[in-house]
Amino acid sequence: MYNSKKITKYKDKEQNMSHFFNRQDELIGNTPILKIQSLSKLTGCNIFIKCESFNPGGSIKDRAAKQIIIDAIESKKLKPGMTIVEGTAGNTGIGLALVAKSLGYESIAVMPSGQAIEKERMIEFFGGTLKLVPPCPFANENHFFHTARRISEENPSKYFWANQFDNLSNFKAHFENTGPEIEKVFGKDLDYFICAAGTGGTIGGNTSYLKSKNSKIKTLLVDPKGSGLHSYLKSGEFISEGTSFTEGIGNMRLVENFKKAIIDDSISLDDQYLYTIAKYVSDHDGIKLGTSSALNVAGAFHTALSAKKGSNILTFMCDLAERSYSKMNNPDFLIEKGINFNKDIKDYL
Numbered sequence: 001m002y003n004s005k006k007i008t009k010y011k012d013k014e015q016n017m018s019h020f021f022n023r024q025d026e027l028i029g030n031t032p033i034l035k036i037q038s039l040s041k042l043t044g045c046n047i048f049i050k051c052e053s054f055n056p057g058g059s060i061k062d063r064a065a066k067q068i069i070i071d072a073i074e075s076k077k078l079k080p081g082m083t084i085v086e087g088t089a090g091n092t093g094i095g096l097a098l099v100a101k102s103l104g105y106e107s108i109a110v111m112p113s114g115q116a117i118e119k120e121r122m123i124e125f126f127g128g129t130l131k132l133v134p135p136c137p138f139a140n141e142n143h144f145f146h147t148a149r150r151i152s153e154e155n156p157s158k159y160f161w162a163n164q165f166d167n168l169s170n171f172k173a174h175f176e177n178t179g180p181e182i183e184k185v186f187g188k189d190l191d192y193f194i195c196a197a198g199t200g201g202t203i204g205g206n207t208s209y210l211k212s213k214n215s216k217i218k219t220l221l222v223d224p225k226g227s228g229l230h231s232y233l234k235s236g237e238f239i240s241e242g243t244s245f246t247e248g249i250g251n252m253r254l255v256e257n258f259k260k261a262i263i264d265d266s267i268s269l270d271d272q273y274l275y276t277i278a279k280y281v282s283d284h285d286g287i288k289l290g291t292s293s294a295l296n297v298a299g300a301f302h303t304a305l306s307a308k309k310g311s312n313i314l315t316f317m318c319d320l321a322e323r324s325y326s327k328m329n330n331p332d333f334l335i336e337k338g339i340n341f342n343k344d345i346k347d348y349l
């Protein structure tokens with residue numbers, strides 16, 4: 001059971017590397033940074049990925065899950081015996097299941113069907129309970145977000161709603177941990193930071209922290225088709241065009257965590273672009289990317305094309321590529337989505 005005195009905060013993890021850890025959630029954070037040699041050579045910029053797949057639950061969402069649960073325990077909103085419930089595209093559900101088990105709680109993930117099957121399986125594999133709902137627009141009360149909220153509202157003494165979109169513990173996880181980890185490696189030498197957003201916890205926490213330490217850093221959002229965040233940043237309105245097979249990213253509404261982001265510019269890239277870049281990186285470096293990681297790297301590549309040579313550009317490998325295997329490695333699925341396997345990266349130069 002949870003004991004606040006025994007919790008290893010993210011920042012203590014590195015100091016403890018010569019010791020052993022007591023619980024799995026203590027392994028979250030302090031992820032390694034890898035330079036992508038092929039894209040760096042091609043563009044003349046240094047393109048880096050912070051490998052969040054190294055978290056024990058295999059994604060960047062472990063960080064939000066840990067902070068949300070710790071803050072809820074400390075504020076007594078989450079009491080012993082209660083169950084954590086959350087609406088999720090998958091990775092948050094996996095992170096919550098892992099951290100919940102680690103601290104002696106149960107969890108329920110409400111997930112829209114049609115996400116990669118690997119994520120559904122991992123939620124149950126890590127000890128969470130999976131509740132699938134049909135995908136539907138946010139305005140529909142059966143949307144996964146509303147379903148999770150309702151479960152906790154109907155029985156508040158039994159269920160704690162993690163509420164990753166508006167719960168600022170999500171932002172805090174990145175402001176207090178991921179951002180400082182990046183700064184520790186690059187100091188003031190990071191020129192660009194770019195990533196996609198779902199809840200905005202990642203982009204909110206990191207851009208706020210990195211800008212506070214280095215006002216010259218340029219921060220960018222890379223948005224998939226079908227999301228309105230790009231148009232919101234450009235025009236103030238949520239307008240979506242097209243669709244994307246990426247998961248866990250994009251949004252059509254302004255949520256509290258995204259509001260915290262300090263973003264200089266935004267780009268929108270299609271699935272063909274991210275597929276072509278992911279294939280190039282796989283062929284040349286052997287680095288495998290899931291759908292949202294591929295979009296992030298495509299965004300970093302796109303940024304490099306107009307950046308000064310020698311610029312340092314950082315993005316995230318958000319999760320384990322295995323988690324997107326049934327999409328990124330499925331020719332039938334990709335053909336159905338109109339992907340051209342032979343498109344050359346040089347077409348984008």
Ligand SMILES: Cc1ncc(COP(=O)(O)O)c(C=O)c1O
Nearest residue numbers: 091197198199200201202248318
């Ligand atoms: C694989 C993946 N990448 C990126 C994100 C987006 O991160 P954030 O919710 O912090 O904006 C998510 C969110 O669930 C995700 O699952």
